[in-house]
Amino acid sequence: MKVSLSRLPLGILTALVIVVLLVFSVVIVYGGVNSMESQLEAKLLDRMPAKAVEAYKDLNSGKVPSPDSLQVLLASTEELEEWGNWEVDKLILGFGGIAVAFCGLVGYWLARKISRPLEALARATQDLRAGDFAVRVGSIRKGAKEVATLVKTFDELAAELESMEDRLRFNTMAVAHELRTPLTILQGNLQGMADGVFPLEQERVRQLLLQVEGLSALVEDLRTLSLAAGQKLVTQRHPVDLAVEATQVLGASNTLLGSVGMSVE
Structure with a gap:
């Protein structure tokens, strides 16, 4: 059975949108940090002393480094760890900002999709208040279930008011x-x-x-x-x-x- 997301109840639709945006945020931050891993490692090697780099490469390749190069690596570990944590934090903040901007744009677009029928309904209500009983909003393709029901009820009410006005005019004549x-x-x-x-x-x-x-x-x-x-x-x-x-x-x-x-x- 095919279910239109735009016809779900507003509460469920809002919850689904929030979940999807949160998943997008996690994917953007995680994927962004992983994509920068090689560049972060290159920067780390540039900051390390030559013997520390030699020991680091030996450990990654499964070899036993020389005692003096291992000693240099251990001596610089605390400083390199602080620098690495700061660089990772900057990457997380940067990609987090990108995720916020992206999710904000997507959220604004979805909110406009939901609120556009309400704007049309507000304009139609003003016309109805001014005495134009022939005004109709018409069927909407996007919007929550409650919005679609509200628009349909308004059109039915406007049709009844127009019919009552016609009957009143005829009865007066x-x-x-x-x-x-x-x-x-x-x-x-x-x-x-x-x-x-x-x-x-x-x-x-x-x-x-x-x-x-x-x-x-x-x-x-x-x-x-x-x-x-x-x-x-x-x-x-x-x-x-x-x-x-x-x-x-x-x-x-x-x-x-x-x-x-x-x-x-």
Whole structure:
């Protein structure tokens, strides 16, 4: 089964990166010091007296050195040991600095790989806050598992907010349309009665009251929608006679329709 390192949990991914960088550091320091061993030995021989060098070479080749050359080698051993330790320490510090620089660059590169989706998410969040509900981060190829989940959740949230905005815009237009019709009927009839064009009849007043009741029902419907959105709605269903409703609507509209020569069946 193939496992993508970039989809591991952030804690595990961080631990793996630290372990890998530590191994790289050890390899760089150890390999660097070993590669300088021959040069360090050459410098050591240059500092040794001639007889000490002769004794050193005899010992390395398995021969028994002469007593006087061996004595010179032993006499200079303490000084050479201090010098050798200092040279090794300098090599360790030097290659350690190289390892730190290398691991720092690798760590920065990996951190950028992980944090780049978060930067895109931060920019998208600012756009969303500004009212751009169409903003999306999209799928990411790099990043920890938690980062990928966060980006996916953000995109889903933005899509839901965009859908809610579209529904709200549509509902607002629908409410405006539903309010316009009875208000137009009320305004036309009342203006006509005020100007003396329409007589003040009981039937006409009754029809206008029906329009007012329709407006009240629409307001109550809006309140019902608000309760439903807050999950506080208790529905009460009852039968409705559509013929009666249609008769009321036609009765309220006949005056305006008749004034322009229109009739409804």
